[in-house]
Amino acid sequence: MTATVPFRANSDLLDTQYTAWKKDPSSVDASWAAFFEGFELGLVELTKRQAKTDTATGGAGGTLSEKTLSFRMRVTNALLVFRSLGHTASHLDPLSAAAPNPPTLTLEGLGFTEDELDEEVKTHMFRGGQPMKLREMLSELRKIYCGQTGYEFMHIHTPEVQNWLLDRVEKRPFEPELPAEQQVDALRWLLEAETFERFLHRRYVGQKRFSVEGGESLLVALETILESLPRLGASEIVMGMAHRGRLSVLANFLRKPLENLFYEFSENYVPNMVAGDGDVKYHLGFETVRKTRDGKEIAVMLAPNPSHLEAVDPVVEGMTRARQRMLGDTVDRKSVIPVLIHGDAAFAGQGIVTEVLNLSQLPGYRTGGTIHIVVNNQIGFTTLPADARSTTYCTDVAKMVDAPIIHVNGDCPLEVAHAAKLAIEFRQMFGRDVVIDIVCYRRYGHNETDEPAFTQPNMARAIASHPSTATIYRNLLVEKGVLDESGANALQKELEDELEDGVKTLAERESKIGENPYEGSTAESQPPFSFEPTLTGVEEAKLKEIGEKLLQAPESFHLHPTISRRFLAARKKAIESGEGFDWAYAESLAFGSLLTEGLGVRLSGQDVRRGTFSQRHCVFYDTETRERHIPLTKLSEDQGRFCVYNSLLSEAAVLGFDYGYTLLAPNVLICWEAQFGDFVNGAQVIIDQFIASAESKWQRPSQITLLLPHGYEGQGPEHSSARLERFLQLSAGRNWQVCNFTTPAQYFHALRRQMKRGFRKPLIVMTPKSLLRHPKCVSKLSDMAEGTSFNEILDDEHLLGPAERVTRLILCSGKVYYDLLEFREQNKIKNAAIIRIEQLYPLHEEKLKEIVARYPRAQKKWVWCQEEPRNMGAFGYIRNRLSDISGHRVRYAGRERSSSPAAGSKAIHVLEQEKLVEDAFSV
Known part of the structure; x- marks a missing residue:
């Protein structure tokens, strides 16, 4: 039920609706039916005076008192408000000392008075109808929906999905705490990210790395997903992300060898490519096989990507579907999981995000649901959310596909782990997209050479004085007795030693780097391009x-x-x-x-x-x-x-x-x-x-x-x-x-x-x-047929005279050939040959030389004819190439330069077309 029954209503209206519903449930509006049937809330014990008037509990045909109905409606509404809007009162921002206190979730905003808090209520839609004080019910709802995790799923139209989420979310307070070992694992993942970033900051001063500092809980989310996959029937992850935090993900999640990664920071770094230009270190892809805590193997691939932030999203979806096809998983699509990591500004601002969301349930493009993780720095370069989007949250666009959205405070790694676990279980259960919004911050500027205080001085001050996520969580574990101080220090030392070992290994292996350039990378070796004919004919x-x-x-x-x-x-x-x-x-x-x-x-x-x-x-x-x-x-x-x-x-x-x-x-x-x-x-x-x-x-x-x-x-x-x-x-x-x-x-x-x-x-x-x-x-x-193949260049097959008499070569490509052919036939022109360049690039120059050699008298009069304007089409590309082959200037027959590709008038088009065809035989 998404509609909200009013807080207070006229007693006659309530009585009429209730009586009508008793006779025929389908005769009333769906929101009233849901209220009467699904939200049977009431006082367990009524006062004697209320009992005399509240005859509804004694048999059919009675009426509820206005006071009782009003109370029930307010309790029903409170459930709806907490489930729908509880996230607005959640403490999501790690830079904020306290959670927001929206009026809608105050006692007054919910329509209650202090005197009613000790009234007893029950509802089959909460805690199975267990009687409890109103005070207790509101307290539990605040604990569930207004903590460090905020949930948005009441926008989902499918009751089965909504109810599954309600069940999981509202059972959470009764779930046992994670075992101590797993709590320490979360600290390890945070420290791996933090120690790695600080090491790079010290050793490679002034180099761009687009640090994940402030959003280290991303690693907790990824590791939790990885650990959850075996029991949920998945064996592979295909990932896409932009540059923010990418190096840390490569080093700490995909386990890219540190010596290779450090080599990419070296001034002597040459891309380990057989050919090509390579790319900067925070754009490269990598693939590996990770082992989970219980020894299961999970293949993980991070797709290479450009700086065009979300452009990699559809590429990852296509890669995922291809892997699912290769594994024969074309129905349930549970074996390969696409994971996309976004920035908050990009998720809200880049249109391709919406397009990719729109792909999610289409038969030809569905991948069984994507896990979207938003590393919400609360800023895009230098632009704050108020200037970057018109929505409350950066994730609101995901509501278009009924995706549940889990907002979580990035300084609470156990909450992040819970969100990730819920997300992967949801994906595997329903085959639909789900969003985890990790609200965090960016410790430095857009890159490490940037100064954020130029534009956001208040935020920069708050971040500078804010302890790291790992520090906060480490202190919490020590306080709880899960880990003592010496154990925490030992873990920190172990990680620092691993980084130093990576530098030492690099020094020992530097001369050998590149011997196996494809190890772990997503690069593929293939033979070079060749013009050697490929027989493609068929019997x-x-x-x-x-x-x-x-x-x-x-x-x-x-x-x-x-x-x-x-x-x-x-x-x-x-x-x-x-x-x-x-x-x-x-x-x-x-x-x-x-x-x-x-x-x-x-x-x-x-x-x-x-x-x-x-x-x-x-x-x-x-x-x-x-x-x-x-x-x-x-x-x-x-x-x-x-x-x-x-x-x-x-x-x-x-x-x-x-x-x-x-x-x-x-x-x-x-x-x-x-x-x-x-x-x-x-x-x-x-x-x-x-x-x-x-x-x-x-x-x-x-x-x-x-x-x-x-x-x-x-x-x-x-x-x-x-x-x-x-x-x-x-x-x-x-x-x-x-x-x-x-x-x-x-x-x-x-x-x-x-x-x-x-x-x-x-x-x-x-x-x-x-x-x-x-x-x-x-x-x-x-x-x-068999024995035939593609021809990059086609010679003239319809000459009206011998090749020796040809004094003009008209070279062209595509449709204009038929216009030229028709003009030549109509005018019986015998001194012009028409050569078709079927493959413009790569241009098969040797074959072209072989063909034009048939026309010795035409070497000084070559014409390139095209339909496109002179500043468009192939002329700018092919003119010099043809001139180099002929040794002379190549003439042009085509439309004049234009800013627009074509005329809007059919009449003008016809005149232009007739002229360029005629020019081909006369210029």
């Missing part, structure tokens, strides 16, 4: 078999008439004649052939099942029942798994998820398709920070394939350009492939090539729109 008989199965549907299935009459009829004609294979059919044959070879295929994005342009239809829907039939899942009994998911309306989170999936699923072709290529810039951070550069920074190869509809058809500035120029600007070190194909067969081979080479690279494809149904943009079955 014609096999392609026919697959193509025919793609036409089939169950006999009782009601297909949409248009799909039967046009879509399948065209495919049937192509498979029978061996020609006329369009883009979508070639794609399906590529997918199908990979599946029959035992490889997996995953396709996701907005509306990908049908396709933005109604071209794909890889899922058939029964027009009467909407039952689904997916032909690509019916090819053979031992085929690979085909997954196709219409995504939420997000670019960044979904692309990040699919990219993360590729990192741990090398045997799956993973394609993400933009609704229009223009929208890919909504995921620019994922492209810049991960897809383009991750192999160079972190040695993490990926086979992600981006399908970006691109082409100028007069649809305006937002439906024309996938920003080809941006991908080419990011191209270096053979980091990926950027392509703009002109035939379905080329697309077929490129998709298969992704899975058939000895190395993995992202593939960026400018996919067509009008060419999806262009009568000339088709391929033959023989173009995809």
Whole structure:
């Protein structure tokens, strides 16, 4: 029940409602029904005068006195208020001397008087109806809901979930204290973090490390989760976090060798990479196997990440789902746990957090629930919460997915341990996200060279005089007799000695660092990029078999008439004649052939099942029942798994998820398709920070394939350009492939090539729109048959005269080729050859030289033709490369420079298009 019955009500209204409920419970509002049925509170003993008037307890048909009903309602309301708002009176801020005292939770605010505190009450919704004094009940509620932990779960819409949490939370006062050994373990985890950070502060003066000091309880939360996993059926953790506290997590939770970590602070540090640029120490990933207290092994992986704070979140979710698939855990998803560590300002401020939360329960992206841990420093760089968010808590956004939120004082490690234990149990029970908000502080500035007192002098003073969490907790254990002073000192000395040993080991091994650069890191070694052709063709008989199965549907299935009459009829004609294979059919044959070879295929994005342009239809829907039939899942009994998911309306989170999936699923072709290529810039951070550069920074190869509809058809500035120029600007070190194909067969081979080479690279494809149904943009079955392969550059196959007479070479990419071809045919131009650059990057210069050698008279007149404005498209990238090969200036035919990708007017578009095509043959 989320509605609150008023404190005081008119007796006639109460009597009417109660009488109506007695006759028919469904006749009253749900909040009244919940009150009468579920919250039967009352006095155990009534005064004689009340007993005469309170006939409700003596039989049906009586009425309750106004005073009794009022009291019951106030008690009911008190339960609701403590459960819903108790967290507002919790002592969560370690820098505050006392807890808040909101008016709603005072005796007066709850509607009670001092005289009523000794009245006896009972309710089946609290302590099983056990009679108690009102004073006792309110005291217990304060203890449960207004201590150092605050709970938010009454916003959850599912009664089963809400009741499970109520039961766990309200039983807590009766739970035994943790064994002494485990209490000391919590001190060890705190001291490990504190001692490590102070050691770095002394030894590496002035170096950035983004200390976790003030938030050391993060380590308590992580270790508690780790220790809980074996009994809950989990064996792996995949983690993501930004730089704050990352070094401490690497050293103390993932147990990264100290000598390696200290080496990264050295002035002589060179990234232990076979190739690439490397990254700063607080961005690197690591993986290890940890042993729990009872000897069970848990694999832990921390994903590498950029400084773009929350950008790693969807990547971790994709990695988690890939691991779950590899382990066969695709139903319960309990074996691999995603853990995301956030800052408070970032959790509230970064939109990708909301997008990732939105992924959490979607069929194609669900990972069985994520544990979100917010290290709540109560500040973002120099910005306080009042300037950083419009919500009460930084975690309020998580309420959108009914996630329970546990706020906990970071200076209370046992409370943090309880929160972590409750969170992992909840996740494993319900497969849903849960948030732990560790309210703490940041002992230094944004980094250790920063001065926080410039902007937050009061907070800085409070922090400077505040003892560390480890000190507070250590004193508590000594006071309780769990640990004596000498034992605490011995533990501190042991940890300091370990750090000194790490420095000594580094000195002994410094010359050997790098012998095994991949040990413990998340880096992957792979062979270098090569232009060596990969035979990707498939036997014609096999392609026919697959193509025919793609036409089939169950006999009782009601297909949409248009799909039967046009879509399948065209495919049937192509498979029978061996020609006329369009883009979508070639794609399906590529997918199908990979599946029959035992490889997996995953396709996701907005509306990908049908396709933005109604071209794909890889899922058939029964027009009467909407039952689904997916032909690509019916090819053979031992085929690979085909997954196709219409995504939420997000670019960044979904692309990040699919990219993360590729990192741990090398045997799956993973394609993400933009609704229009223009929208890919909504995921620019994922492209810049991960897809383009991750192999160079972190040695993490990926086979992600981006399908970006691109082409100028007069649809305006937002439906024309996938920003080809941006991908080419990011191209270096053979980091990926950027392509703009002109035939379905080329697309077929490129998709298969992704899975058939000895190395993995992202593939960026400018996919067509009008060419999806262009009568000339088709391929033959023989173009995809055994012995064929992808061609980075296509020579002119339709010359109107001999090659020796050609005096002009027009080089182009993508859709404009067909416009050029049509113009040449209409005007019977015999002296121009059209060469298609199908793979713009890496440019196969040797193959291009081989092709242009056929045209000796054209060496001085090369034209690059494109549809995009001159400052966009491929011209800026390819001009110098072509000039170097030809030895002459390359001419340009295309639109003039523009700030907008395309004209908004169809008429202007047509004029521009006609001119650039004509210019290609005349400039």
